Structure formats: C-alpha cells, structure tokens
Amino acid sequence: MFDRIARRYDLMNDLMSGGVHRWWKRRLVALAGTPAHPGAKALDLAGGTGDVARLLEARGWDVSVCDPSDGMMDVGRARTRATSRITWVSGVAEELPFPDASVDLVTISFGLRNTTDREAALREAVRVLRPGGRFLCLEFSTPHPLVRGLYDLYSATVIPELARLFSRDPEAYRYLTRSIRVFPDQEGLRLMMLKAGFAEVQVRNLFFGIAALHSGLRPVPGLTKDPVS
Ligand SMILES: C[S@@+](CC[C@H](N)C(=O)[O-])C[C@H]1O[C@@H](n2cnc3c(N)ncnc32)[C@H](O)[C@@H]1O
Known part of the structure; x- marks a missing residue:
C-alpha cells in the first residue's frame, strides 16, 4: 500500500x-537532542x-532509515541532498536487520500503527538499543473528549474528501482512519512499552492528544528504574 x-x-x-505533522516531527527530534558523541547512531523505523x-x-546523528x-524510500532518497550520509535499509520493525545494542537512538513516527506485531517491534527496538539509549515514538493517539467530536467529524468528512481529490488511492486513507481508531490510547501504549522492556516511559500529548510522543530508555542495570513485568 x-x-x-x-x-x-x-x-x-x-x-x-x-503542515502540523512537520511541527510534531520537529518536537520528536528536539527530544532526541544532539548526539552525546560523534558517530552516535540513530535508527528511524518505518522512516x-x-x-x-x-x-x-x-x-x-548518523542515521539509518529502516522501512519495508x-x-x-526511493521518494525519500530523491528528496535527500546528494551529500547526505543517511543509509536506507529495507526491513520490518518486527525483525530488524541490526545487531544487538548497536544504536544510541531509535525513533518511529506514524509507523508503529502499521506494524503487524507491535509488541515484537517494541522488543526489537529494545534489543538494538545500547543500554541507556532512547526510544521515541510519535503516533496518533486518543484526543481529549473536548475535541473528540470535531476530530471525528474531520476524519469522517475532510480526510476522505482530500483523499478523493488528491490521492490516487482513497482506500489507503480509509485504512488510515480505521487504523487510528483501533490503536492503543496513551496509557495503553505506555504499558506496552513497559512490558516490552523500556524503563522511564513518559508520554507527551500533542494537540489535545490527537498525537502523542512516547519516550523510553533501554534500562541500564542499577541506574534506570526497572520496567514492570
Ligand atoms: C504513515 S508512514 C510513516 C512514514 C514516516 N515515518 C513519517 O512519519 O512520515 C508508515 C510507514 O511504515 C512503514 N511500514 C509498514 N509496515 C511496517 C513494518 N512492519 N515495519 C516497519 N515499517 C513499516 C510503511 O512502509 C511506511 O513507510
């Protein structure tokens, strides 16, 4: 698709x-910060x-994109300046073609929703991170009840109309609204991250919870708070 x-x-x-998705992505990258040392590796899943x-x-950051x-990725390569050192790797988040403890940062933006096995994708993110490395997930979430009605109306009317006018594949955008509806809410994803093995999981709502930024660390024994089992 x-x-x-x-x-x-x-x-x-x-x-x-x-254009708001650009601002949300900048928030994610601001949380990632600047790398602690030269050559620090970031892996952008579903990039x-x-x-x-x-x-x-x-x-x-020294960045790899991983996407099936x-x-x-061809569109991405064409939009990236020729001197870029980004590497583009074909693969799925559930079975990452990267060694254990080989990256300092894992990001995933509007991608976890599309994986077929989210728990496996989260476990893989823990596996490839070095202890103390950070995971950041930007994803649609459950909006505050105050904006829920307006948001549902927008999803049911404006998005299908934009898809009809500008996309060659309106069915893909029906999938988008369906997949958002069945995705875990803020707390559900927080608990999934803890179960997968992340420590110090935090959630930030964006635009009244229309999207959320979840962050977590691969635990460092004795330093980070242990994840729940
Ligand atoms: C909604 S796009 C997000 C792209 C980009 N991260 C962004 O924020 O604009 C979802 C991406 O997830 C990728 N994807 C789908 N299934 C995946 C999987 N199992 N593992 C990793 N990526 C997957 C798709 O190929 C697609 O590029």
Missing part, C-alpha cells in the same frame, strides 16, 4: 494536517520518505 501512495504521501500529509531522518542528520517499502 505504501509503495502505491509513496509519490503523493508527503503532499497528503501536508494537506490533511495543515518512509525520510522527514525525521533528515532532521536527525541535521542535528549531527522501497517506493517510500
């Missing part, structure tokens, strides 16, 4: 969110067309 929508993916994101990867690279859609 992502191969089919790749060429218009960024345009549709800008139209559907009024698609590389928005987050380019922002991380600009902050000094060559169509999305």
